[in-house]
Amino acid sequence: MLDCRNLVVTYESTPVLQNLSIYIGAGEIVALTGPSGSGKTTLLRCIAGLEVVDSGTIHLSGEEITAKPAHLRRIGLVFQDNQLFPHLNVAENIAYSLKIQGIKQKLVDEKVAEVLELVGLTHLSQREVIKLSGGEAKRIAVARALVAQPKVLLLDEPLSGLDPELHTRLLQDLGNLLRSRGTTTLHVTHDQDEAKAIADRILDINELMQH
Amino acid sequence: MINAYRHTSKWLVVAPIVVMLLFVVAPVLNIFSMAIQIDSFALLTTPTTRNVVWFTTWQAIISTIVVLFLAMPIAAITANFDFFGRRMLISLISVPFILPTVVVGVAFLELLPTSIHRSALAIIIAHIYFNFGLVVRIISTRWQQIHPHLEDAARTLGASRTRLFLTVTLPLLKKSLRSAGLLVFLMCFTSYGVVRILGGPARSTIETEIYFRAMQLGDVSGALVLSISQLVVVGVLILLTTQFGTTNSAEFRQTIYSRIRRPQNFGQKLFIASIALISTVAVLAPLVSVVRRSILVGERTNFFAWHIIFTDPEIFKSLTTSLKYAVFTIAVSTTIGLFSACAIIYGSTRYRFLNILTTLPVVVSAVTLGLGLIITFDVNPIDWRGAWLMMPIAHCLVAIPIVMRIISPTIRDLPNGLRDASQTLGATTWKMWRTIDLRIIQPALLTAAAVACAVSLGEFGASSFLVRRNNETLPLMISRLLSRPGETIQAQAYAIATLLIVACVAIIGVVDYFGTEKHR
Numbered sequence: 138m139l140d141c142r143n144l145v146v147t148y149e150s151t152p153v154l155q156n157l158s159i160y161i162g163a164g165e166i167v168a169l170t171g172p173s174g175s176g177k178t179t180l181l182r183c184i185a186g187l188e189v190v191d192s193g194t195i196h197l198s199g200e201e202i203t204a205k206p207a208h209l210r211r212i213g214l215v216f217q218d219n220q221l222f223p224h225l226n227v228a229e230n231i232a233y234s235l236k237i238q239g240i241k242q243k244l245v246d247e248k249v250a251e252v253l254e255l256v257g258l259t260h261l262s263q264r265e266v267i268k269l270s271g272g273e274a275k276r277i278a279v280a281r282a283l284v285a286q287p288k289v290l291l292l293d294e295p296l297s298g299l300d301p302e303l304h305t306r307l308l309q310d311l312g313n314l315l316r317s318r319g320t321t322t323l324h325v326t327h328d329q330d331e332a333k334a335i336a337d338r339i340l341d342i343n344e345l346m347q348h
Numbered sequence: 349m350i351n352a353y354r355h356t357s358k359w360l361v362v363a364p365i366v367v368m369l370l371f372v373v374a375p376v377l378n379i380f381s382m383a384i385q386i387d388s389f390a391l392l393t394t395p396t397t398r399n400v401v402w403f404t405t406w407q408a409i410i411s412t413i414v415v416l417f418l419a420m421p422i423a424a425i426t427a428n429f430d431f432f433g434r435r436m437l438i439s440l441i442s443v444p445f446i447l448p449t450v451v452v453g454v455a456f457l458e459l460l461p462t463s464i465h466r467s468a469l470a471i472i473i474a475h476i477y478f479n480f481g482l483v484v485r486i487i488s489t490r491w492q493q494i495h496p497h498l499e500d501a502a503r504t505l506g507a508s509r510t511r512l513f514l515t516v517t518l519p520l521l522k523k524s525l526r527s528a529g530l531l532v533f534l535m536c537f538t539s540y541g542v543v544r545i546l547g548g549p550a551r552s553t554i555e556t557e558i559y560f561r562a563m564q565l566g567d568v569s570g571a572l573v574l575s576i577s578q579l580v581v582v583g584v585l586i587l588l589t590t591q592f593g594t595t596n597s598a599e600f601r602q603t604i605y606s607r608i609r610r611p612q613n614f615g616q617k618l619f620i621a622s623i624a625l626i627s628t629v630a631v632l633a634p635l636v637s638v639v640r641r642s643i644l645v646g647e648r649t650n651f652f653a654w655h656i657i658f659t660d661p662e663i664f665k666s667l668t669t670s671l672k673y674a675v676f677t678i679a680v681s682t683t684i685g686l687f688s689a690c691a692i693i694y695g696s697t698r699y700r701f702l703n704i705l706t707t708l709p710v711v712v713s714a715v716t717l718g719l720g721l722i723i724t725f726d727v728n729p730i731d732w733r734g735a736w737l738m739m740p741i742a743h744c745l746v747a748i749p750i751v752m753r754i755i756s757p758t759i760r761d762l763p764n765g766l767r768d769a770s771q772t773l774g775a776t777t778w779k780m781w782r783t784i785d786l787r788i789i790q791p792a793l794l795t796a797a798a799v800a801c802a803v804s805l806g807e808f809g810a811s812s813f814l815v816r817r818n819n820e821t822l823p824l825m826i827s828r829l830l831s832r833p834g835e836t837i838q839a840q841a842y843a844i845a846t847l848l849i850v851a852c853v854a855i856i857g858v859v860d861y862f863g864t865e866k867h868r
Contacts, residue, residue, distance in 0.1 A: 187500050189612070207503035208511075220501040224519045233515070234505035285505055 138163040138321050139184070139289050143347075144193035146179055153179045156193070156347040159340065161289070164319040166312075168326055168336035175342050177325045178217075181291045184323070185214045197288055213287030217294045219278040221266040227277055228253070228262040234285035252280045255314060272303045279311065283320065290315070292324045296331060308334055353777065357695030361702060364688040364748075368705045371745055375720025376579070376712055382723065383572040391570050392577060397557075401577075404553040407468055408536035411475035412529050418476065419483040419528075421623045426484065427491030430608045431620050438488075439860045440631050442481040446799070446852045446859075448806025449541025450823040451845045452478050454830065455634035456546060458641045458842065466548035474542045477634060479532045486531070490524035491517070496607040534585050538578070538713045541808040544827065554578045555715045559812055562719055572723075575716040583711050635849055642842035645835045653839035657847075663840065665818070666825040667847075670805055673821060676740040677747055677804035678797045684744070685751030685796060690785075693759045706752050709745040714809030717742060722813050736819050742810035747800040754799060758792040759785065791862040798858040805851055822848060 139161040146154040153176045161167045171177050182188040184195060186207030195203045202210050221230050228249050235245045253259045256276040261269065269277065275295060282290055295311070296304050312335045315322050326332050332339045391397055425431070426438055444452065456474045457465060464470050494517065502512045540555040547556065554574055562571035611617045643649050657663045688706050691699045709717060721742060725732040732738055762785060770780045808823040815824050822844050829841035 182500075185500075185504050187503065206508075207500075208506050208508050210504075211506075212504060214501070214504040216497050216501060218497070220495065220497045222498060222502070222516060224516075224522075233502070233507075237506045237511060237515075281505070287504075 138165070138198060139323070140196040141180075141184065142194050142196075144180070144183060144195070145191045146176070146183060146188065147191055154183070154190075154346065157342070157345050158347075159323075159345050161321055161323055163321055165338065166315055166320075166322045166324060166336050168324045168332035168339045169342055170325075170327060170329060170332050170339060171342035172327065177327075177342055178293055180342070181214060181293050181323065181325060184289070185212050185291055186210045187214075211285070211288045213282035213285055213290045215278050215282050215290070215292045215295045217297055219274045221269075221274060221277060221281070223267055225266070226262075227258070227264050227266060227269070230266060230277060231281045231284050233281065238285075248284055252284045255283075256280045256310075271299055272307060275299070275307060276310075279314070283314075283318065288321065290320050290322045292322060294326055295324075296326070296328075304331075311335065353690070353694035353781070356777070357691045357699065360687045360691040361695070361699055364684050364691070364702055364706060367684055367744075367748075368708065371721065371741055372708045372712065372717070373705075375717065375724040376708070378724045379572050379575055379579075379716070379720050383569070383576050391573050397574070400552050400554060400557045400574075403468070403551065404537055404555075407472055407475070407553070408533050408539075411472050411479070411536040412533045414472070415476045415479050415483050415532050416525060416529055419480055419487060421619075422627050423484045423487035423491055425620045425623050427488040428607060428609070429616070429620055430610050431617075431624070433624065435860070437624050437627065438485070439856050441484055441627055442860075443635075443849075443853055443856050444477050444631060445479065445481045446802045446806075446856055447478070448808065448823050448848050448852075449478065449539070450545060450808050450826050451638065451806070451848050451852075452634070453542045453545025454826060454841060454845050455638045457830075459634050459637040466546065466550055468551060470546045471539075471543055471551060474546055475532075475536045475539060477630070478542065479535055480630075482535075483528045483532060486528040487521060487524050490521055492607060494520050494607065530585060530588055534582065537585070538582060538715075540713075540715050540812075541806075541823070544808075544812075545830070555713060555809065558715050558719060563813065568719075568723065571719055575719060579712060579716060582713060586707065586711050638842050638845045638849060642839055642846045645839050652836060653843040656836075656840055657843050660840075662820075663825060663844070666820045666822055667844075669819055670822045673740040673743055674801045674804040677743040678800045680740075681744045681747035681751045681800045681803075682755075682793060682797050685748050685755055685800075686793065688748070689752050689756040689759055693756065707749050710749045714742070714746050714807065715812070717745060718810035718813030721810070733814075734816060736816075739811055739814045739819055739821070740804070742814055743804040743807045744800075746807055746810065747803040750803065751796040751800055754796040755789060755792050758789045762788055795859050795862045798855045798862075802852055802855045805848060 139159075141157065141159045144154050144157045145152070157176070157180060159167075159169075159180075169177055169180070179188060183190050186202070186205060190203065193203070194201055197210070197212070222233065225233065231249045231252060232245045235248055240248075249262070250259065253262055256279065258273060258276055258280075261273060261277075266274065266277065279292075279295065292311075296307055299307065308331060314320075315335075324332070324335055329339075422437075422441065426434060452474050456470055456477070460470055460473065498520075499512055499516055502516045507515060537553070538555055539553055540559070543551065543553045543556045544559075547553070552560065554577070558571045558574045558578070561567040561574065611620055642653055643651055645652060657667070685706075688702050692702050712720070721738060722733055724730075725738065766784050766788075767780055770784050775783060805821075806823060807821070808827070811821055811824055812827075815821075820828070826841045826844050829837050829844070832838075
């Protein structure tokens with residue numbers, strides 16, 4: 138499904154990714170762990186097409202996408218700090234990718250309602266995103282990424298900064314949601330317990346690189 | 349309210365209130381009462397007035413639209429890219445806004461072909477030049493506050509670069525665009541110096557018409573009526589500006605990351621280089637033409653005009669007068685501005701009215717202020733029309749609102765914990781203010797002083813009304829020299845304009861030096 142081979146990224150002569158290779162099968166949930174500054178986020182940004190790799194290749198479903206622009210890759214990314222569009226309300230945030238695809242408004246409304254129900258926040262559809270709580274914002278960020286039906290979903294420490302109770306509840310809900318939809322997922326975290334609870338496989342970023 | 353300073357704040361409000369009541373509120377009320385008595389409102393329906401109002405409005409609308417459109421590319425490169433000369437470019441494009449309007453006028457008089465002198469086009473070009481830097485600064489500052497990950501999120505959701513700009517970046521810039529647009533419209537709507545120089549007799553805005561009626565036709569009642577009409581329009585515009593200026597800070601609170609990055613590919617480098625080059629040439633061309641004209645008499649190059657401006661007693665007197673008034677303006681406007689800002693932030697909410705009071709000179713406009721001052725202080729025992737002090741006071745009134753807005757944010761953003769720490773370490777109230785507040789707001793104070801200096805050196809609107817034979821300032825001298833025939837005399841006007849350009853470039857240097865992070 139997602140196959141990255143020998144990725145190399147260097148920032149101002151500091152190596153960030155050194156010959157990193159990773160493979161994720163269809164429908165698999167893989168957790169990627171590693172200390173801060175080890176290049177986890179950079180790897181996600183390279184896969185999403187937001188960073189350019191110095192060398193190496195990225196294949197998705199057999200097609201090479203290394204040089205493909207981010208908006209054509211169909212790879213979803215949920216940011217650590219959500220990055221919901223502040224000028225749009227909850228429903229408009231979720232509908233963003235659907236409108237870009239040119240889907241008719243009626244169908245957009247249906248899909249938004251469906252995904253809101255999935256994350257249990259139907260009652261918040263018209264709320265301004267700056268008024269959401271931390272947990273609500275996380276759910277909306279995941280819903281926004283899922284509604285675009287990405288081939289792969291990348292989660293960049295999506296549950297960091299939440300209180301333990303909310304963390305446990307959201308982790309469980311997120312796991313159920315991804316499995317029920319069969320979403321191929323790369324979940325970055327530095328929390329081993331979180332990785333064990335959600336993933337089929339756990340990888341350490343340092344072990345993926347050939348120094 | 350800051351508890352430690354709450355007792356001091358009641359004394360700080362005294363001086364600003366006295367100055368504003370005496371020199372702004374009283375003249376404005378006087379204009380209103382006189383206008384009501386003379387019953388000249390029929391003037392508003394005459395074809396001449398209708399033409400003036402229509403021209404004032406449409407030239408301001410076109411200038412605003414064009415300047416917003418032209419400012420976007422340079423705002424984009426300064427907000428997004430780190431490139432060689434970026435800071436210098438930002439300083440350079442800010443120069444026109446701080447230039448005296450008279451200098452902008454004479455620069456385009458020299459640069460533009462004679463066929464479009466005294467035309468609406470010339471005025472619009474000069475307005476675009478004058479306001480361009482202001483718009484770039486407003487939009488670029490807001491653009492830098494947009495978290496780059498928001499745009500990344502849009503890209504991963506399928507947005508192309510164009511779509512991303514239209515659906516994310518532009519909506520997030522909308523408030524700053526509206527705010528900048530209203531400010532520019534206001535500047536062009538109340539434009540005076542540029543129109544006096546470039547418009548000639550055929551092209552009048554409300555401001556120049558007020559001057560023309562009061563000072564050349566002797567029709568004070570007509571001038572009063574026009575002043576009131578403009579005051580109402582400007583008042584509404586300022587209210588709108590304040591409304592649109594208040595951005596929901598929550599939209600921009602995520603500014604941990606800097607979005608400024610090095611250009612990634614040849615296309616970006618080419619785009620940046622082209623925009624920077626075009627902007628630099630556009631800013632420098634009028635300035636160079638002024639310098640060139642100051643050393644060109646007929647076909648020959650000589651420094652005769654420069655020799656005269658330092659030896660002719662009349663011109664030299666205007667130079668010293670300008671400098672004297674600038675020093676006065678710096679001292680008084682920064683003091684009153686500092687007092688007002690401190691009183692509003694340190695004191696209870698009841699001092700908030702000072703915000704409105706100190707904004708009044710902007711609402712009133714410099715020309716109306718000048719008119720108000722001469723019709724108010726014209727009877728004994730306060731017949732101060734001939735007093736030298738009136739002109740620098742008018743300069744201070746124009747500068748105070750700007751000074752206030754430079755100082756206030758720094759005082760407001762100062763964490764109260766620093767003051768608490770200082771007190772617990774044994775500082776008295778005065779020592780705490782001196783070692784914490786004053787120390788941190790010092791760069792803002794110096795910036796405010798530099799801007800106050802520029803305001804005074806370039807002030808032309810109010811000064812046109814308050815000028816006497818012995819107190820002409822440099823902009824007034826330029827205007828007078830330009831109205832006289834003779835190449836050498838005209839060259840002297842350009843030499844004085846060059847001096848003012850040099851002063852303004854130095855002032856922008858000071859402002860940008862103290863505006864850097866290390867001085868905050």
